[in-house]
Amino acid sequence: MKYFKATVLKHGKKEEIGFYAPDRKEASKAAKLKFHGILIKVVEAEEPFEDKFKRIKEEFLSNIKRKKIKPDALIAAIRQLAVMTNAGISINDSLLEIANSTQDPNLAKVFSKLAEDINAGNSLSKAMENFRFELGNLTIAMVTLGERTGNLDEALYSLANMLEEIRSNVIKFKKAMAYPRNVMIAMAIAFTILISYVVPQFKKIFEELHAHLPLPTRILLFLEHLFNTYGLYVLAGLVLGFFTFKYMLDTSEKFRFKWHQLLLKTYLIKNIIMYSTLSRFTLVFSELIHAGIPIAEALDTAIGMIDSLPLKQKLLAVRQAVEKGDTLYNGLAETGLFENMIIQMIRAGEDSGTLDAMVQKVSEYYKMRFDAIIDGLSEAIEPIMLLIIAAMVILLALGIFLPMWDMGNAVQGRT
DSSP, rough: EEEEEEEEEEEEEEOOOEEEEESHHHHHHHHHHHOOOOEEEEEOOOOOOHHHHHHHHHHHHHOOOOOOOOOOHHHHHHHHHHHHHHHHEEEEHHHHHHHOOOOHHHHHHHHHHHHHHHHTTOHHHHHHHGGHHHHHHHHHHHHHHHHHOOOOOHHOOOOOHHHHHHHHHHHHHHHHHHHHHHHHHHHHHHHHHHIIHHHHHHHHHHOOOOOOOOHHHHHHHHHHHHHHHHHHHHHHHHHHHHHHHHHHHHHHHHHHHHHHHHHSSHHHHHHHHHHHHHHHHHHHHHHHHHHOOOOHHHHHHHHOOOHHHHHHHHHHHHHHHHTOOOOOOOOHHHTTOOHHHHHHHHHHHHHHHHHHHHHHHHHHHHHHHHHHHHTHHHHHHHHHHHHHHHHHHHHHHHHHHHHHHHHHHHHHHOO
16 A cells, blocks of 8 residues: 545645555545545655554564464355355345354454445455455355356355365464474484573583583584573564564565575475366366356466465466466467476367366366375375484584583693
8 A cells, every 4th residue: 555645625724644555546536535625736746754653563462363264164155155046045135144154253353344235235256355364265156157157156155165175274284294393303402402401511511610512512502502591582583573474475566476486496386286286276277168258367366375476476477478368278388387288288178169167177187296295295294204303413412412521631641
């Protein structure tokens, strides 16, 4: 959001009023609706420090308070909404019924507000745009599909199935990560105890003997000094750093883009993000094509549910290529995201008029690849985990025993 100043003539006096808007056009519209009097001009201005501080504070607090709806509650609500829609009950009444019967306070709040927005004349997908964080991009994309095709109940059933599949993958991911996570937590606790209580005892001995300390020992003594002298400050710094990182991730698109780029270069994580994104993208895209939505519009909706900004940017180029009259397979080939086999399948689908079926097969392929990654996650993490554990054990062993061996050798040399 940008900061603008509106100059308004009110009771014969000029008054400057600051406000926020996404761009100049929207700012002019908002100023005409908001401010009484004669609107003279609207200009983009530098945001005053007080307003900037207030905005950052409000955004920070809202980001902390904001919570996603529990996946199980959302899936149950979507299924219930699909059944009620299929039975001919109005969307407004269905949303209010679900909001009143659910045990999830976040779901009740969101669905009640959706009902109010629909009463005000908005479509369901338009109302959901205000709750993208709580509902997720996939939910909005599938509801948009249902509204465009006139089969909202079918789109909601498909959405519930997709959300269940995603939920299943998340559970599998957590199970795969449970053992490595617990081992690393146990090692971190043991390392902290050794640094805080055991190393100081050896430190006294080393200081009394004025022994020459090797590098591993100096590293241990530095960590001991850091933990015992500045431990609380380090902890406070980590907490502050986490919340600052989260705030930047939520408010700065440039920062979020750079972070997503880094994730796409990180071992193992890049494959999880890549195949999960392409699986969902091709699944939604095939549903849209099957429903008769033009390719350019289908791409626009399917791309809208992608979270990874670098991948989103590359796929947006596909939409632009198709709008200019190029073929879909050429546009996909230009991104460098798809294997040659996939490009040939898309080409065959375009040439034969069975694009929706071919894209669905592509979606099943990416789902298979993603499932294989999740199933083999524990084995893929084990080498990293063993390397970290080995590094910690070697550091402790060398840091403590090397000086003792040196002192033992020195004593034997004297005798």
